[in-house]
Amino acid sequence: MSYKHPPLVRRVLTSLVPVVCPPEAVALGLTEAIVDHVELTMGALPATFRQGLALGLATYDNSARLWPPALGRRASALPLELADRWFLRWEEGFTPIERELAKAVGQLLKLGCYEQPAMQARLGYTPSAWIDEVKQRRLKVYSDDVRKAEAAITAPDPLRPPVKKVERA
């Protein structure tokens, strides 16, 4: 997919990484990588969803200016403590639109965060090594059965009920 974040979307998402993701993700310097991952994910989503999300993020960013503690600043320009409070207002918003936007953005960022190899390594999550190990073990221990099963895929089925063979047109 060739989707690229518009600058405003990238800016708002970047500002939300420290709000949504654990502090260690920022400390590990993963902010840009997380936002890039969200870009990949959004590329697979329906265009209408992407457009809605972009519109929602623009509203989220701009409407902060009307919030007295923000002193006229956009959400993406707020210091972390205020940015956190502003995001919380949307999470607990009066309208389902606010709540669903906060939820969707949060989900995209959390997915992007814990798909980072550095974050997975922190958890001790090493699935590739496990897959390689058991894949080799299977072929070593059960190679005859595996070959037999593969051969059976194209073998005529003795249980096939008798049918009338037809000539192709």
Place this chain on the structure above:
Amino acid sequence: MVALPKPAVGQDRIPDGVWTRSTIHGDTVLDADVVIVGSGAGGATLAAELAECGLDVIMVEEGRYYTTRDFTADASAAVRALYRDGGATMAIGNPPVLFQEGRTVGGSTVVNGGMSWRTPERILERWRREAGVDGIDAADMEPYFERVERRINVRYQDPESVGVDNLLLKQGADAKGWKVIPNLRNQVHCPGSNNCAFGCPTGAKQSALVTYVPRALHFGARLLSDVAVDKILMHGKRAVGVQGRVVGDDGERTHRVVVRAKLVVSACGAIQTPALLARSGIRSPSGRLGKNLSLHPNVKLVAVFDQPVRGWEGVHQAFQVREFEGEGLLFAAVNIPPGILAMTTHGRGAELGRFMDDYDKMVVSGMLCEDTATGSVKTIGGRAQAFYQLADFDADRLIRGVALLSEMLFAAGAKRIVTPFAGAPELTGPDDTRSLYQRKIPKSSMEVVTVHMMGTAGMGEDRTRAVTDSYGLVHDADRLMVCDASLFPTPIGVNPMETIMALATRAAAHVLDNLERFR
């Protein structure tokens, strides 16, 4: 029709007989005896059965052809590649229900957990009695189940493939004295790589991709992948083919593809089939097309233990807890990669970090609920959109299920449990489970997901109540068949893949027995 060369069967290459976006170079018109939209549990099974008997079959699949070699532990890349809309498909309602549809050659069998259960006899009896389906008794279905089970190698797991998470689940069930059984799965010595939902990287899971699809190709069927079918071509009430477009790398629609056939089959699942039929102008006199959507609402909880669990090491869902099957509830352990688990977790910031730090000590368990509500699929701007309202009765059962599952995991030694209900406190011991019954848990706080969509083109002999006849042939249309979970008149309470495959095998036998109708 010229016979095609027989493809080599293998898990690491795309066989001959497959056309993709790279090999369809212009507008294309093809002829066949049978065209099947979809290559999953229904479509691939039907294609193999008919091709083996000499019919010229073309499968048309919207998704790409991936091979076993393409499947890795990169979960989010797999979701983007193998699932419709990157897995972000949702039934609108309270709560919204996130659902997943496989969109790849092999369909959802490529990304399911590999559970292979026959339709419960009580369900078959209900279909016969309530929906008026002919030839659906357990005895009628026996040869079809047997045939499918041989083809996809349904068997129990080798013991060494079972991981700690599943052993703890069983330990909890045993401690409570509850019925727990090993899962029957379609696999050949599955070593427990626990990557089922992202494509099996070992080739052990016997999805349609590595069984029925290559079998169909071996017997001369053809497969067009990367082709999205826009509509079924009708001549009066007679289906005469399908029309679609090649889907490019960026999802753009390019060359036009038409397949003309004597029998047209929709096998693209309970969400896409009613949409395809509706886009094609098919109207059911029953008024039930796109109605009657059931989806086995599913919630998960996370139990944290003191000991290392490493849930990604060992087979997905080795056991099912069947103690509450009579209430329509099944429990199983289902490891979820960290990105997806974090995504569906309520906390954020430092709280999220603390929660995830225990990832290697977690047992994630899920619950399947045989639902009583029904939703619908509507076609909006040509796209399928599902709507579903969780029934109060089912919401209560989800709460009861979470409480029971929590009790069981505490009996296995869990130290704390995070429920799927936003705002509900963590449970820290078996006594806490009672609080789930006492507090008001709004439906809107429930994180409900599903992968089992069923029932939107239900079968039965009465054309005023059913969309198709007992074998999937659409009432009041000619030469048009449905062959997927849309046919189920009711939810089935177990994983649906084997039922779909058995119905497809039965449908193939019906076609072959009545070939004169389709010449």
